[in-house]
Amino acid sequence: MNESTISPATPWRARLLKAVNVVGPFFGLLLVLGLFSLSAEVRPYLFTGGNLKIILIQTVIVALGALGMTLIIVSGGIDLSVGSVVALTSVLGATLLLRGCPPAVTVLLSMLAGAAVGLVNGSIIAGFRMMPFIVTLGMMGVVRGLAKWLAGNQTVNPPPGSPVNDLMARTSPTALFPLPPGVWIAAALAVAVSVLMNRTVFGRHLFAIGSNEATARLCGIRVQRHKVLTYSLAGLLFGLAGAMQLSRLTQGDPTVAVGLELDIIAAVVIGGASLSGGSGSILGSMIGALIMAVLRNGSNQMGWQNFTQEIIIGIVIVLAVGLDRLRHRQQAG
């Protein structure tokens, strides 16, 4: 014990663990694809350009939500109001289009509305030191109610042919390309958020707050301000997800996206984030979102009923988190 030679985790072992952490979600995605391709009926269709396009389009909304949710979960928080925010902003977007608002402004205002909800969430959580779970659970109800109120309890149909609809439009349905702009936007934002998390001081402090809030404060990080900022930034992305929802349905529906928050949280956790904060990656969360989409797509093609899908997805979530715990135990040991 009195020697100076303290053994750090041997470099190769540390590198291996890191590789497993990065590759893990990828492996999960391949596994899911592999399992579905075992079926003779599904295999020929699964990997066609047209189907891959469907999967990607289906991923966009969960992926955008997962970008914001990753920020929040890494900082040690949670946001249950995403589904409601998506409904509200899609209704808002539809209403704005109906009133003749230009499409770009519509999308921007939808995002700002999402950010506003995030700002309220973050301010309450930081200002009153309240549990994010409770605050956003309450906000889930409030925002859903606002959406229904704004929509007058029915769907809002904007004039057809709006450029907003093109964001998620499935043109030339049999080929992979051209992909709709929504997919490219989500991919570009994924890169941007990843850079934000890994290359900026803000990102570093985000991890620090989630890892050990007391330490973060001690190191002079403005913890509460960071939280407000994080929820607002995530809200911006949730608002964009709402605009994508509007584009996909070509109408604003206040009852849409119920339970979406659970899909999003599942994607983030499958991607390797810890719900107690401090760890997580955008790449992982994006793969997680893809896994969710492939599961639904494959199940549909297998002809499985909705309830079977729900059971399978539930099991996959528990399995993924269970594997993650196992991985972390080995890392610690």
Added chain:
Amino acid sequence: MIPRLRTVDVRKNFGATRALKGVSLSVAPGEAHALIGENGAGKSTLMKILSGALAPDGGLIELDGQPFVPASPLHARCSGIAMIHQELTLAPHLSVEANILLGEEPAALGWLNRSRCRHLARGALAELKHEGIPLEAPVGSLTIAEQQIVEIARALVGNPRVLIMDEPTSSLTKVDTENLFGVIARLRERDVSVIYISHFLEECQRISGRFTVLRDGESVAAGDMAATSLSQIIRLMVGREIRDIYPRTPRALGRPVLEWRGLAGETKPRAASLTLRAGEILGIAGLVGAGRTEALRVCFGLDRIAGGAVLVRGQDRTRATPARRLADGIGLLSENRKEEGLLLDRSIADNLTITRHQPFTRGGFIQRRRQWQATREWMTRLDVRAQNPGQTMAELSGGNQQKIALGRLLHHEAAVLLLDEPTRGIDIGSKAQIYQLMNELAGHGRAVIFVSSYLPELLGVCDTIGVMCRGVLSEIRAAGEWTEHDIIAAAIGHSGSTTA
């Protein structure tokens, strides 16, 4: 010369507790100044005030002759006061590099300058002669000693004017301790002032020129290290009289009920041995961090036993879970009453009876009336002031809470009581009642292990006392053979026989 840092009569109260009653301290530029005092003397409170984590209630602080009131940890850091905390304050998920630079990342418009990050972090580690710690590794994967190095490296990065070190060597190896002393010497050449807090007086003697002694929240003495003997310093640290609040009825010791043979945990304790007999109160003294709490936890089955053996009534019972220990009639009173010891938002009755519900259950249902009746009896016997057994624990005073926590062991009819700091943070009246109770229990043939950092109570209550130093407990003597001076000397590893 203007002192780098000066405090005059700094005071701090926590509710009715006067943690600091008036502390004056003066540290010159480039000086290493030792701050000495017993556990609870107020050192940590003072350091928290200087580093901006707590606001003082009164007094004056000056930094380079200017009045200085640190408003937040950020403010203190920006003013050049860096702190190395006794408990590690690292973010376990973050990399070594990120931890070292946390809060002081070199950046332009929010963008990390990654090569500069690496350069600074590597430089800080190199200064400590630990270039080998991988910058990318998550801190949680490092050993405790390496984590301590990271913690120290973090304090060095900001080019501080005053560096406060709170027990920096408690988990360092000898070589690393030497390296740290080298770093302190180099810092002093750069005119950095160092405030060094350590229970290891030899360390203080080696590195510092001057010292200040804190006792019961007051600065009672200051002077030159070279001109003062260790013995004199220890006397300044203790300097109080033992009052007669300790009851003692003569009693005979019975058969051994609990034995530790070289008990070892994952990190602490390293080797703890004792024999506890029926009717005995055995005190364990030692410094904070010596491994006393850990020894009790390991014994009780809360943490893994890594070596050694535990015998209960002569039988090998080394492998244990808390449930099995309780079944063997061994009970633990946690030092951490609020976070671990009690269910604060549950009722008195639930807290008191949680380990033994059988007397008032029928068919698996708890009969509230009988549970409350039993609880009322304990409340009377322990003199707990509360409205009724249904009152929630959080509404009680610290002393009453502690009596209920202790009452749980009594209701459990534990024959062996492991008490970890049972009188911490409670009023003197409740303390006296707890001493009285321990005395009665021993008189009825129960056995008690009494861990405490307050020497007068150990000397007043215990039959036998052992001193734990750096995870080792071996020599146990009758209480009459110890003086406070001897115990402190043994606790800091100063006396020949107990040096680790």
